[in-house]
Amino acid sequence: MRRVLNVLAALLVSAAVLALFAFGYGPVPALGRALDPGHGAWTSAAGGQPIHSQTLSLPGLAHPVTVAFTSHGVASIRAADDDDVVLALGYLHARFRLTEMDLERRLGEGRVSQLAGPAGLSSDKFELRLGLLRTAQAEWAATPRTSPGGQTLIAYSRGVNDYLARARRSGEWPSIYGLTGVYPSAWTPVDSLVLQGVLTQQLDYTTTPLDYAILERTLGPAHTMAWFPILPPGQQSPYDPGPYKNRGLAPIAPQATAVTTADVQQRAAAPAAGPGTDRGGGVTAQAARAAAAILAQADALPPGLIHQYPDSNAWAANGPKVAGAKAMLACDPHLPQTVPSIWYQAALSAPGLSVTGVTVPGLPGVLIGHNAHIAWSLTDTQNQATLFYDERTSKSHPGQYFWQGAWRRMRHVSYTIPVRGGSAAHLTVNITVHGPVMTQAGQTTSVDWMGNIPSPDLTVLLAVNRAHDFAQFRAALAGWRAPTQNFVYADDQGNIGAISAGYYPLVRHGDPWLPLPGTGADDVAGVIPYASVPQVYDPPSHVVATANQRPVGPSYPYYIGTSANFFDPGYRAGEIYASLHAGSRMRPAGFAAIQLSLTDRLAQQIVPQLLAALRHTHLTTQQQAAAALLHGWDATMAQNSAAAALWWTFWGDYLRAVFKPWWKAAKVPVRKDPPGLAILPQSQFSLDQVLASWTADDPANSAFSPPGGPHRTAPQVMQAAFATTVAHLAATLHGAPSSWAWGRIHSRQFPSVTQADALGYGPRASGADAWTVNAADGGLVSHQGPSWRMIVAWAGPGTATGEGVYPGGQSENPASPWYEDQMEDWWDGRYLAMPPAAGYAAGRVVWSLRP
């Protein structure tokens, strides 16, 4: 009997062990397969080896292709036709960035849970609800297969799938797949279009109207519009100063008329009142509840997917402003900084195509770079592209909504979401004429987002890659819809320009910065005609710069967004313009110095006023020492600067000292959306700007006096805030104020795309802040900043010298020597020579790709 029991127990345990190791259980992967040294997660070691010259067979190629790699892994692809060059690019993207591409694809298609388990379910539901996949499918369905865009997507997918087939044969997958046992499916053109959607979401999808709804409900409409105005109070540096022409609307709905900036300013100019006196405004409690519900969904997303920070600098100069060149262009797009980077650098060469720059793994084409005749870059325009609609529903009309005088049936789309280690989840998305319903909590609310309109970005990009002059460049961009971008331009003839291409949605009635009634009258009626979008060509100043500032002046005849989390306050733009106007006969080194500038222009403006306020109060010895540091400070946010730490901390304390009593009295539910509602320095751009403006021009503004509290002025609040700052830093950093270096409290961090902490880079002590040209967004641990620095100088026709660098490396494999090999160059402000537009014919390593 004992022996029988022993046999049974041994059988049971053996079966359990084998089953667990073969199939896994719940979140535990199939450990036998996963950790098999020859075939599991360990096989990613092969991808981490330095590459060597070889000949590869790639089905689908029409002709042989050569790929030459620099010592940093920058690839020059030379092919005999266009399809071959993008097929090879697809192969390289997959070879060096498969995990990154696949994770982005999963993110957009709502398939994160399939790999990550139940933790990814919130993100999957949000994305399926928002509809990146539906948009991509619709766009691909409308793309003729024989069109340039269609052929390119097919060839690119073929290249990616060539690599997937090779990985299947060799079993050499990135570790994450060997570990989870969930392998990437074949790549399709829809996947590339979904990635385009993810990028659009990062740059264009905002929840600011929901924040406005909550603020109106709590602070009241008057204070909300006074503190979060349409037009910012400070001086701006629009790159297109006008004159402007109102050309009506481009047709989305032909009967539309524009709501102009003047209209919305008029509505916003209501008399101010204290919180509670007119609390509630036009935002119902149900609408505020719905807003909070949608914000909670967004809170579950991976960082960076909701557009929060302004992104990027780009400028160009010509004529007397440059030396040794006819025109020069510089750029540094600020994006979430990850390892691997969002960028993969390459040069693509085929008959009729010679282009070099950075590509986005998953997408064919060079997004930022130069060809033989023109150079271009882009920054986010920051206009309002997301509108929310409160749908009218009724219990007597289930599944319907009221629109244009009649009850309409919602469209339903159902999804099944596979979940690793759990049962599949099901989701039904309701869709109205405005777009997907994002919540039915309190109030059925849908979203009309420009990113949900199919946009032939890829076709546009391919045309830009081939453009020879501004006319071709501008004509190509006419088809660009989302995300709206400021494209900056410089060419080999010495011309410069910029154009903010994309859709700017306009409504006939209502306040678009708030959730709008969904009954029809407030629908998006059209967009700004392409001829009227912000643009400039060969300006008389010989410089053009975009740094996400409002691109136009206050007389621009169209509404394009408010000061709250749409446009940058313009401190970076101001610094760039000041440097460009002050400089003459600049060379690439001069442009590099601007890119690396750590000057905070808001500090330049406020610190003298702070010191003036401190002259009229008693200071402790420690406070005197701290103030002395600010006296001699040049507003440089250097890593070793104690004054920089004092300034940044002071600005946050000053903001809180002014606004927190109002927030507290009005019970603003900050926790519903901290980035959009909390009083944080360099997060609420409106508050930064109005406070700077009051401090300079209206120091007795009623906002300085807390509700129900004593009368205060700006100098009094500054004195109190400064005392708080010194006490806070003394408690945190100890020692003398001179030892409170900015780098002791501020760092940059580059998380891994896999979200595994140990695979990221940093946190590392750093200078800079959100207002410096060399930007560090995100507070004390910054994870957004210059993702690619590039400078192109045109010496003459067809003669460009380009240099660039990005934080990270060409390979996503942490075992690869190309994982972080450019990080130190980027950190220290060094640049690497870019391959010429035609690419390098030879290199340290050359791959020969054969059909």
Added chain:
Amino acid sequence: MSDLNRLGKRGSYRLGRLGTPPAAPKSPPSPHYPTWVPHHRGPVGLWLLACLGAAAVIAVGALVGWWFVPFLAGLAGGVASRAGGWRLRVALPAAVLVAAAGWGAALGWLALRGLPEAAVARVIAALAGLPAHAAVAIAVTLLVAAIQAAAGLWLGRALAPGPARPVG
């Protein structure tokens, strides 16, 4: 009661005085005389050679993707050790070591070919949410082989025919 209240105080009764008298001492335990007389059959060298062979088979199995070979080796080892008269306290560590050595040898072989196994080990540990040290992933990997071998050994010994031997 008054006596009990005084317990633990100076001059009180000791508990032993209140209990029953102690039992008569037992006879002292018999001394353990270790013996070096082998219980197993066959020369040790042959058994060691078999272990080496098993480790090699496990390593080759890992390289070709047969992750379950440590279990099979443990199973065979269980049957053989039973037939060979090996005690569990010898057979179990041997099986575990052989399995770990097999997978360790496979990893070593790959590293010798120039593959960055240490860096990958760190990646695996990081992705698994473990402390991101190469040693952690390597240890877990070898543990997976060892657990298989131990389970296989148990099953093999349970299934193997022959007279029962004292376990221990």
